[in-house]
Amino acid sequence: MxxxxxxxxxxxxxxxxxxxxxxxxxxxxxxxxxxxxxxxxxxxxxxxxxxxxxxxxxxxxxxxxxxxxxxxxxxxxxxxxxxxxxxxxxxxxxxxxxxxxxxxxxxxxxxxxxxxxxxxxxxxxxxxxxxxxxxxxxxxxxxxxxxxxxxxxxxxxxxxxxxxxxxxxxxxxxxxxxxxxxxxxxxxxxxxxxxxxxxxxxxxxxxxxxxxxxxxxxxxxxxxxxxxxxxxxxxxxxxxxxxxxxxxxxxxxxxxxxxxVDATQMMSTDVAHDSSFLGGQSWDGQTSDRLAYGADKIVARRAAREIRPGVTSIFGFGASSDAPTILLEDGHLTGGHYRDYQFTTEHGPFGGLVMSGWQFSANKYPEALLDGVTQFDFIDGGGCPFAALAFAQFDQQGNVNVSRFGVANPGAGGFIDIAYNATDLVFAGTFTTGGLEIGYEDGKLRIIREGKVRKFVRRADHITYPVRRNVMERGQRAKLITERAVFEVDAEGLVLIEVAPGIDARSQVLDLMEFNNVRVAPELALMDADLFRVG
CATH class of the missing domain: 3.40.1080.10 (Glutaconate Coenzyme A-transferase)
Structure with missing residues (x-):
C-alpha cells in the first residue's frame, strides 16, 4: 500500500x-x-x-x-x-x-x-x-x-x-x-x-x-x-x-x-443510463433496434444464417455485430427463444442482444458478465467455437486485415485472439467500399455505384490474421460473406460458392479482385432472394 x-x-x-x-x-x-x-x-x-x-x-x-x-x-x-x-x-x-x-x-x-x-x-x-x-x-x-x-x-x-x-x-x-x-x-x-x-x-x-x-x-x-x-x-x-x-x-x-466524483458521467455514447444493458429484468426477445436497408443489411442477413442455437457465438466490432439484430428483426428471439442463443463479445457480457456501432461491447438484456481479462481467458481457452468478424482487406495469400488500411489505424482489437481460437469463422463486409450503392428490383441485385476501394487485394496492408494458413494447418473453417458473393477458404485459397441474383460472377466479382487464383465451385449457388428483400 x-x-x-x-x-x-x-x-x-x-x-x-x-x-x-x-x-x-x-x-x-x-x-x-x-x-x-x-x-x-x-x-x-x-x-x-x-x-x-x-x-x-x-x-x-x-x-x-x-x-x-x-x-x-x-x-x-x-x-x-x-x-x-x-x-x-x-x-x-x-x-x-x-x-x-x-x-x-x-x-x-x-x-x-x-x-x-x-x-x-x-x-x-x-x-x-x-x-x-x-x-x-x-x-x-x-x-x-x-x-x-x-x-x-x-x-x-x-x-x-x-x-x-x-x-x-x-x-x-x-x-x-x-x-x-x-x-x-x-x-x-x-x-x-x-x-x-x-x-x-x-x-x-x-x-x-x-x-x-x-x-x-x-x-x-x-x-x-x-x-x-x-x-x-x-x-x-x-x-x-x-x-x-x-x-x-x-x-x-x-x-x-x-x-x-463526476455526477454527469455518461453510461456510454448517447446513453446517459439504460437499465436494459444491466440485465436482471424480463425480456420478450424484442427491442426497437433495426438496421437500415442497404448492403450492410444484406451481409448481416447472410451472416445470421451461419449462427446456430446452442453454440456460444462471439461477434467483433463492425458489420459482423449486426447479425444478431437480424435474428431479432425476423422474430427468432421471441417467445423465450433468445435463451437458445449465447451471444457474447470480447468484453464479457453473455446472453441477450449484441449491439453494433457506438453501443458495441455491452449487450442488451445480458444474463452474465465476465471482466475483460477473464473473458480473454475464456476466448483463448476455446470457449467461443463460432466467431463472426469484419474484414477490410483479404489478400492473395489468404490473409485478412482489419488493423491498418488507407488512413485508418484501428488496430486489431480482440480480433486475433477470437480468430485464432474459434473453430468456425465468418468474415463479413461489403465487397468494395467507399461509395458503394446498391439496389434491388425484379428479383435482382443491382450495383448502382461501385465502391472506390477494393477489398480483395493482391497484398494486404497489414496481416491481422493469416486465415488460409490456419485453415490448412489447424483445421479451422472460414467463410467470407459480402452483399454479392460468398466464399469459402480452403487450403488452396478462396472458392466462390454463392453469388447474388442479378450479379455476373465474372465481371462484378472475379474481375474486381486483384488476384486470379479464386476458384468457382462446380455448383455455384444463388444467394437466397429473401436476403435482399427491402425492409
Whole structure:
C-alpha cells in the first residue's frame, strides 16, 4: 500500500478529491494506464482534466499512455483523444484505437492525425495481449508469453506492432521456448492508473452496479499498485462506508488512492443510463433496434444464417455485430427463444442482444458478465467455437486485415485472439467500399455505384490474421460473406460458392479482385432472394 493510502486508512481521512487535485499527482515521464471501451466505462473527466493541466502549465510532459482498449469515442466522450497532444503524449500502447469519422465534424480523431503524421511513438497490441499483460505486471512477472499473434502485424517479423517510425523500441519479442516459437511481451512499470466505477465510499471501495462491462478496471488497479503507483477512480456517486454488501465492492479500497466524483458521467455514447444493458429484468426477445436497408443489411442477413442455437457465438466490432439484430428483426428471439442463443463479445457480457456501432461491447438484456481479462481467458481457452468478424482487406495469400488500411489505424482489437481460437469463422463486409450503392428490383441485385476501394487485394496492408494458413494447418473453417458473393477458404485459397441474383460472377466479382487464383465451385449457388428483400 502506498504511504498516502496507509495514512488515509489510519486517520479515517476521505480519499475524495477534485479532478485538479487528482491529476496533479501525475508527473512528467510517468506511464499512465487507463480503462475504457469506446464510451463504456471511460474515466473521461480524469483524462480531460489531465489534458487541461498540460495545456495550462506544460506539465506533465513526455507521458506514456497504456490503453488496453480504444478508450472514448473521440466525440462527446473523447477519452484517449483528450490526451492526444504532442509533447504531452510521448508514447501510446493501445489494444485498439478509436478511428471512425465524427458525424458532427466529419473529422477523424486527433490521435489518428498524430499517428499518421508520425508525431508520437505509437504501438498497437492485440487486446488479449494488452489485458493479459496487466496480469503479469500485477504479479511482478517478467512478461506475457503467447502463441497468439505469431505471423501477424504484432510479430516482430511483421513490424512488431509499431504504428509510427518514432516507435523504435521493440516492445514485443519473438522467442523460442522448448523448441516452439512464441511472442513475448516484457513487462515495464505503470505509475498511474485511471479507472472508472459507479460508486465509491470514502475509503475507495468501488462497485459497478451501473456499468454493463468492467473491462480491465481491477487489473489496472492491481498492476499499478504492484509498481508502487497511484490509482485514481472516477465515480458517479459516493455512499457511506460499509453500506453495501461486500460482494458488490469489486475493487477494494486498498487498491485506490484517490476518488473523483463526476455526477454527469455518461453510461456510454448517447446513453446517459439504460437499465436494459444491466440485465436482471424480463425480456420478450424484442427491442426497437433495426438496421437500415442497404448492403450492410444484406451481409448481416447472410451472416445470421451461419449462427446456430446452442453454440456460444462471439461477434467483433463492425458489420459482423449486426447479425444478431437480424435474428431479432425476423422474430427468432421471441417467445423465450433468445435463451437458445449465447451471444457474447470480447468484453464479457453473455446472453441477450449484441449491439453494433457506438453501443458495441455491452449487450442488451445480458444474463452474465465476465471482466475483460477473464473473458480473454475464456476466448483463448476455446470457449467461443463460432466467431463472426469484419474484414477490410483479404489478400492473395489468404490473409485478412482489419488493423491498418488507407488512413485508418484501428488496430486489431480482440480480433486475433477470437480468430485464432474459434473453430468456425465468418468474415463479413461489403465487397468494395467507399461509395458503394446498391439496389434491388425484379428479383435482382443491382450495383448502382461501385465502391472506390477494393477489398480483395493482391497484398494486404497489414496481416491481422493469416486465415488460409490456419485453415490448412489447424483445421479451422472460414467463410467470407459480402452483399454479392460468398466464399469459402480452403487450403488452396478462396472458392466462390454463392453469388447474388442479378450479379455476373465474372465481371462484378472475379474481375474486381486483384488476384486470379479464386476458384468457382462446380455448383455455384444463388444467394437466397429473401436476403435482399427491402425492409
Amino acid at each position: 502506498s504511504g498516502s493510502a496507509a495514512n488515509n486508512e489510519s486517520n479515517g481521512m476521505s480519499k475524495i478529491c477534485t479532478v485538479e487535485e487528482a491529476v496533479a499527482l501525475v508527473k512528467s515521464g510517468d506511464s499512465v494506464a487507463s480503462v475504457g471501451v469506446i464510451g463504456w466505462i471511460t474515466p473521461d473527466a480524469l483524462l480531460a482534466g489531465l489534458a487541461r493541466r498540460f495545456k495550462s502549465t506544460g506539465d506533465p510532459a513526455g507521458l506514456t499512455f497504456y490503453f488496453p482498449c480504444g478508450t472514448g469515442d473521440a466525440m462527446d466522450i473523447k477519452g484517449m483523444d483528450h490526451v492526444a497532444i504532442e509533447g504531452h503524449m510521448k508514447r501510446i500502447v493501445a489494444g485498439s484505437y478509436v478511428n471512425p469519422v465524427d458525424p458532427k465534424t466529419g473529422k477523424r480523431p486527433e490521435l489518428m492525425r498524430l499517428i499518421r503524421e508520425n508525431r508520437i511513438e505509437a504501438y498497437s497490441w492485440p487486446i488479449g495481449a494488452s489485458m493479459h499483460w496487466l496480469r503479469e505486471v500485477a504479479r511482478r512477472g517478467p512478461g506475457y508469453l503467447t502463441k497468439i499473434g505469431l505471423d501477424t502485424y504484432a510479430d516482430p517479423a511483421q513490424g512488431g506492432g509499431k504504428f509510427t517510425t518514432l516507435a523504435e523500441e521493440d516492445l514485443i519479442q519473438r522467442v523460442n521456448f522448448k523448441g516452439e516459437d512464441y511472442l513475448f511481451y516484457p513487462t515495464w512499470p505503470l505509475n498511474v492508473g485511471f479507472i472508472r466505477a459507479s460508486t465509491a465510499d470514502e475509503f475507495g471501495n468501488l462497485s459497478f452496479e451501473d456499468e454493463p462491462i468492467h473491462s480491465s478496471s481491477l487489473q489496472i488497479a492491481l498492476a499499478v499498485k504492484a509498481c508502487g503507483g497511484t490509482v485514481i477512480a472516477q465515480v458517479r456517486k459516493v455512499v457511506e462506508r460499509g453500506s453495501r454488501p461486500a460482494a458488490q465492492a469489486r475493487i477494494p479500497g486498498v487498491l485506490v488512492d484517490k476518488v473523483v
